[in-house]
Amino acid sequence: MNYFQFIRANGVMVVFGIMMTALSSFGQTFLLALYVPFLISDFSLSNSSVSSFYGIATIISASLLPKVGKLIDTVPIKPFTIATTFLFAISLLTFSLATVWWVIPISFLGLRLAGQGLYSHISITAMSRYFEENRGKAISLASLGHPLGQAILPAIILIVIGIIGWRESLWLNAGLVTLIVIIFTLFILKDKHLQPEGGEINVSPGVSKEKKIRQRDIIRSKEFWLLAPNVFFIPFATTGLFFYQISIVEFKGWSEGIIAIGLSAYAVAGSVSILTAGPLIDRYRAKTFFPWYLIPFFFAILGLWVIPNTWSMFVYMILMGLSVGFGSAILAALQVEFFGKKYLGSVRSIFTSMMVLSSAVGPALYGIILDAGWGWEMVFPINLVILVPIIIQSFRAMPRFTRAKWKFKYKRIKARWQIHPS
Incomplete structure (x- = not known):
């Protein structure tokens, strides 16, 4: 099933996912600033004082x-969304x-x-929980809401503030969010749309139906500590880098006008990599790709650091967008692969909390x-220096059969090269 077929069959859920993100x-x-x-x-x-x-609120x-x-594991998703x-x-x-x-x-705070x-x-919890065979597509489409909001809303909000004032713009924001979400949740999102694609939601592998997974058990698991560094690093680094993007441009001796073009390149690259x-x-x-998605981020920062030319800003933004977009889908899917779907709300809330916390730590530490x-x-x-061990330890998540397959291909290529070196 390709994207067009998936959207045609699951249009309501796709719109719900994109709408919420x-x-x-x-x-x-980027908007509150x-x-x-x-x-x-x-x-x-x-x-x-404001920062x-x-x-503190974050x-x-x-x-x-x-x-x-x-x-969200015990409360139905519609009343949870309305609340x-x-x-x-x-x-x-x-x-x-x-x-x-x-x-x-x-x-x-609110x-x-x-x-x-x-x-x-x-x-992302809804996309992860209600889709099985097409979970990757569902998560990717829902994640498109983030670059969509980044690309469209800042310019609109600035225009609205200029016309009616900053306080009045917040009234308008509140009205639009409430109206759009409540109408969609109550009148468009039906119970038939919330049926799991793969049948009944099962517990994670190796866990009996009677046993409840506690959040402390999740935190103690080896899977959590495999994912945690990656989940923490991306928002830590990107928030810090975006927060001080003017300072970076001044450090490089470039014009501030390059920032807007770079952000557009970032949004496009992120959208392409998500899809x-x-x-x-x-x-x-997702396990197969987990070790690789941070490598473009490494070269993005390295290039920005060592290349003095203006074009390095676009390389930096594109590579970072590729990592962030691909990583958002990979990490969301991995949480299901590692922990199952029954207690996905408990799992995702821990990792979401970590992402929110890291977005506060990044700018503070950079500052x-x-x-x-x-x-x-x-x-x-x-x-x-932080990235290198995170990338290396990520290879522990790769399925054994995949590593064996790559080793086999490497040996075949090496053998061919020895036979025909020219």
């Missing part, structure tokens, strides 16, 4: 996600009505928990290094 943008850093200048002006705050509020959100996110939407809308309205500074971190955390969690990953996962399993005067000459090699 795209609307999660209202709780993501647009409101920072207005917060500084209206509340007489400093940049460090501290944001960081860390608290990460700590709450495992407890809240696992409820999350009300939290999201209330947070947006609270943000717009803020008159004292302490309301800002409370609003940030937006980070409901938007960045739970909306993405709902989307490429889906059929490959369905055919060969400390830069403030210490070490500069990007230190940040880039630190990222590379």
